[in-house]
Amino acid sequence: MANESTTSTALEQARRSFEAADSGDYEWMISFYGPSSTFDMSPWGLGTYEGLVAIKAFFKDWIGAFDEFEMKLEELVDLGNGVVFAVAHQNAASAGSNPLRLRHAAVSVWEDGVAVLVRNYPDIEEARAIATELAEARE
Numbered sequence: 001m002a003n004e005s006t007t008s009t010a011l012e013q014a015r016r017s018f019e020a021a022d023s024g025d026y027e028w029m030i031s032f033y034g035p036s037s038t039f040d041m042s043p044w045g046l047g048t049y050e051g052l053v054a055i056k057a058f059f060k061d062w063i064g065a066f067d068e069f070e071m072k073l074e075e076l077v078d079l080g081n082g083v084v085f086a087v088a089h090q091n092a093a094s095a096g097s098n099p100l101r102l103r104h105a106a107v108s109v110w111e112d113g114v115a116v117l118v119r120n121y122p123d124i125e126e127a128r129a130i131a132t133e134l135a136e137a138r139e
Helices: 003-022 027-028 050-062 124-139
Strands: 035-040 048-049 068-080 083-093 098-110 114-119
Touching: 003 027, 003 068, 003 083, 003 098, 027 050, 035 050, 048 050, 048 114, 068 124, 083 124, 098 124, 114 124
Parallel strands: 035 114
Antiparallel strands: 035 048, 068 083, 083 098, 098 114
16 A cells, blocks of 8 residues: 555664764764754743754754764654654753753654654643644645
């Protein structure tokens, strides 16, 4: 079925995008996005970034602010219709400061192997509900 192929591709691309974030390789990170993609951090109060240049700049500002940065997946679920739900841990540290540890959820929409939308949430269960509704709405 075409939908199965699309969803398995979405899940694999999402998994690889988290590996890229953990690697610190900005070119690899941005390779999962297209010119019209949106990376949304507004649920955290950190803005919305549209297009490759803006998304890459955010990644450099966020990850580059730390001497050490680690991103690890806890959960990754393909909800169908190109929607993937993820729970991840971020551990980051800079010299002379307390480490930052975040557990967050990401809801992503994938089309033709590209993340067209990634929205990050501090509330895991809120994100799970939003992702489920989004997958159902895209049927």
